[in-house]
Amino acid sequence: MGFERYESAGFMINLSARVFERRMAEALAPLGLSPAYLPVIFTLSATGPATQAELARSAEIEQPTMALTLRRMERDEIIYRVPDETDGRRAIVHLTSRAEELVPQVESIADDINSRAFDGLPAGSSAQLIDLLTRAAANLTQRPVE
Amino acid sequence: MGFERYESAGFMINLSARVFERRMAEALAPLGLSPAYLPVIFTLSATGPATQAELARSAEIEQPTMALTLRRMERDEIIYRVPDETDGRRAIVHLTSRAEELVPQVESIADDINSRAFDGLPAGSSAQLIDLLTRAAANLTQRPVE
DNA sequence: CCTAGATACATAGTATGCTATTCTATTTGT
DNA sequence: ACAAATAGAATAGCATACTATGTATCTAGG
Numbered sequence: 001m002g003f004e005r006y007e008s009a010g011f012m013i014n015l016s017a018r019v020f021e022r023r024m025a026e027a028l029a030p031l032g033l034s035p036a037y038l039p040v041i042f043t044l045s046a047t048g049p050a051t052q053a054e055l056a057r058s059a060e061i062e063q064p065t066m067a068l069t070l071r072r073m074e075r076d077e078i079i080y081r082v083p084d085e086t087d088g089r090r091a092i093v094h095l096t097s098r099a100e101e102l103v104p105q106v107e108s109i110a111d112d113i114n115s116r117a118f119d120g121l122p123a124g125s126s127a128q129l130i131d132l133l134t135r136a137a138a139n140l141t142q143r144p145v146e
Numbered sequence: 147m148g149f150e151r152y153e154s155a156g157f158m159i160n161l162s163a164r165v166f167e168r169r170m171a172e173a174l175a176p177l178g179l180s181p182a183y184l185p186v187i188f189t190l191s192a193t194g195p196a197t198q199a200e201l202a203r204s205a206e207i208e209q210p211t212m213a214l215t216l217r218r219m220e221r222d223e224i225i226y227r228v229p230d231e232t233d234g235r236r237a238i239v240h241l242t243s244r245a246e247e248l249v250p251q252v253e254s255i256a257d258d259i260n261s262r263a264f265d266g267l268p269a270g271s272s273a274q275l276i277d278l279l280t281r282a283a284a285n286l287t288q289r290p291v292e
Numbered sequence: 293c294c295t296a297g298a299t300a301c302a303t304a305g306t307a308t309g310c311t312a313t314t315c316t317a318t319t320t321g322t
Numbered sequence: 323a324c325a326a327a328t329a330g331a332a333t334a335g336c337a338t339a340c341t342a343t344g345t346a347t348c349t350a351g352g
Contacts, residue, residue, distance in 0.1 A: 009260050010166045011185070012276050014282040015206055017163035018339070023286050025307090036308060039157070051350040053330060058343085060161055065309050067332060072307080089317045114155050117282040118265045129278045130158050132271060136263040137162040139167050171310085171337090182338060201298060211339050213302060218337080235300040235347045275306070 009045070009136070019114065025107045031102055032076055036069050038110060041095065045103045049082075049094045155282070166259065173255045177248055180223055182215050182255060187241065191249045195228075195240045251292070 024035040033041075039059035044050060050058075056066035070093060073079045078099045081091035095103075119124050170181040170217060172180045179187075184241050185205035196204075202212035217238060219225045227237035241249075 008256065009263060009272050009275055009279075010170065010256065012279040012283070013159065013163045013166055015316090016279045016286075017159045018207075019283045019286045020159055021308090022340075024156065034307070051330075061164075062310065063331070064311080064333080068308075071332095087330085089320070091331085101267050110154065110156065113286070117155060117285050119285050121278070121281055121285075125278060126155050129155055129282070132267070132275045132278070133155075133158040133162045135267055136275070137158070137165045139265050139267075140162075140165045140259070141157070161308070168310075197300075199329070207338090208340065210303080210341080214338075217302095233300080233348070237301085269342090 006087075007071070013133075020117070023113050024110070027113060028106070029093070030104060031109075032071070033078070033102070033106065035074055037078060040066075040069065040073060040093075041099060041103065041106060044079070044093065044095045049092045051090045051092060053090075055093060159279075166263070169259050170256070173259060176251070177253065177255075179224065179252060180218070180246070183219055183224060184252070186212075186215065186219060186239075187245060187249065187252060190225070190239065190241045191246070195238045197230075197238060199234050199236075201239060 021035050023037070028034060028037075038059075040055055043055060043058045043109060050072060052066055055070070058062045059066065061069075070079060070081075074081065077096055079093050081093055082098055084090040084092055115128070167181050170184070174180060185207075186201055189201060189204045197214055198216060199209060201216070202209045205212065207215075216225060216227075220227065223242055226242055227238050227239055230236040230238055240280075261273070
């Protein structure tokens, strides 16, 4: 049973990404938040209001994806947008005060899940995993020379 | 720049899963295949025809997700279904002969991407990554006791 | 035999992500 | 000043995943 699947990095990365995201979704649901909101909340909380393009870069997702995420976050009253006076193309995204109050809880939830993942694993496992993933992702980020 | 994001396992797992999937999608597109087809193709190729429920278990995705994936695979003529004579509820999923012919190329594409991810990394990095992810996923697979 | 429960699959609704395209606003080069 | 290029954001269309629910069909207990 289970062939060579568990020997494929691609399969295990996909599987663990889904497991992480599901646990995060469950833990965030009582706060009315979703996992995709996290990078936006952390970025805005750490560095203040930002444009959509800046948020997309910092979360490393494409701009249209961020557009949809921000629409949901606006619907859920996590963020609001202020049109930029000097540049009519952009709007500056702000955290609502309600969202700002949630930040400590959100950080604690994210930390809990991240650390629970490494229960019973040797110290440094998390850093090691992050290092391996960072390098693997970097190797695959450049498209192959054709 | 880049705060504590790159120090979060959850963020890096999500990011690398997306990078892996995008590269896989690009490489499979010329064959008319998508990444989500891989676990189905490999399972059917390795162990022969199977039911939808068996395929969902082997890919570790939920049944409704597998139902949609199989619908797309049927549309793309990668699989076909044969109603089970003895049990009117099920259908047995088979690879088309066209799909069977593609299996070697698909394996080579998947292997290429998996190994390209570890270019320049120490030998054993892939196995180590898989081990860490397997244990992290196992830790998060049981919901927390409430 | 016939109903209660279990099993296999389908459907609905939503979230998250992508590419391709479009729209508008700003900037740049002549 | 104005046409062309660039930049910010929105939209369309699709893939992949989830939960919740519905619909058959099958199996067991009475």
